[in-house]
Amino acid sequence: MSRLQIAPSVLAADFAALGEAVRQAEEAGADLIHVDVMDGRFVPNITIGIPVVAALRRVTTLPLDVHLMIVEPERYLDAFVEAGASILTVHPEATIHLHRTLDRIRALGAKAGVALDPSTSEESLRYVLALTDLVLVMSVNPGFGGQRFIPAVLPKITRVRAMLDEAGREAAWLAVDGGITAETAPAVVRAGADVLVAGSAIFRAPEGVRAAIRRLRGAVG
Numbered sequence: 001m002s003r004l005q006i007a008p009s010v011l012a013a014d015f016a017a018l019g020e021a022v023r024q025a026e027e028a029g030a031d032l033i034h035v036d037v038m039d040g041r042f043v044p045n046i047t048i049g050i051p052v053v054a055a056l057r058r059v060t061t062l063p064l065d066v067h068l069m070i071v072e073p074e075r076y077l078d079a080f081v082e083a084g085a086s087i088l089t090v091h092p093e094a095t096i097h098l099h100r101t102l103d104r105i106r107a108l109g110a111k112a113g114v115a116l117d118p119s120t121s122e123e124s125l126r127y128v129l130a131l132t133d134l135v136l137v138m139s140v141n142p143g144f145g146g147q148r149f150i151p152a153v154l155p156k157i158t159r160v161r162a163m164l165d166e167a168g169r170e171a172a173w174l175a176v177d178g179g180i181t182a183e184t185a186p187a188v189v190r191a192g193a194d195v196l197v198a199g200s201a202i203f204r205a206p207e208g209v210r211a212a213i214r215r216l217r218g219a220v221g
């Protein structure tokens with residue numbers, strides 16, 4: 001397995017000082033910047049979109065890992081890639097032709113991700129594994145930061161890892177998103193994750209971003 005990647009989710013950062021938050025995360029050794037896009041339809045919350053991705057692209061050289069919690073994400077793929085997204089992750093329930101959507105993301109030169117809700121089976125991946133660069137296992141129901149980790153997803157992480165390996169996609173990333181803290185991360189990594197997405201545990205940590213990232217890495221040895 002490659003080195004563990006830490007992907008701070010800017011959803012938990014101060015939106016009035018987003019550039020500064022991202023710069024801090026980069027200096028503190030973050031590997032990716034996770035950007036949660038919500039449309040008020042696929043999920044009950046509304047957050048940020050294309051102009052914010054473009055603005056973040058100007059303040060960091062880290063890959064922008066854009067998590068699209070929107071219906072019909074296929075309508076916006078070109079715009080997000082043009083704005084600077086490096087990874088575009090979609091939910092299978094939100095896009096009718098998942099295969100075509102992933103194909104299009106890759107044709108645009110970005111990495112293609114598939115997000116699995118806590119109730120979504122890993123079987124959704126079966127016929128798109130060859131097009132999947134990242135699987136995002138959701139360990140909370142998408143829509144909000146600061147929720148509690150759902151341990152029932154742990155066996156799914158292990159099964160997704162096995163599916164990727166069996167399909168010859170060992171290089172694909174397996175990310176876990178939601179309720180990740182120094183307490184929940186060890187089991188997630190033992191189950192086979194190699195990317196940890198964390199919002200509150202990084203940007204709301206009283207000890208600061210640098211110490212929080214160090215604590216996460218330390219927790220998983």
Ligand code: DX5
Nearest residue numbers: 009142143145146179199200
């Ligand atoms: C939830 C988002 C997450 C969120 C995680 O819908 O996909 O990326 O920011 O936040 P924490 O780490 O606070 O659970």
Ligand code: ZN
Nearest residue numbers: 009036067177
């Ligand atoms: Zn997310």
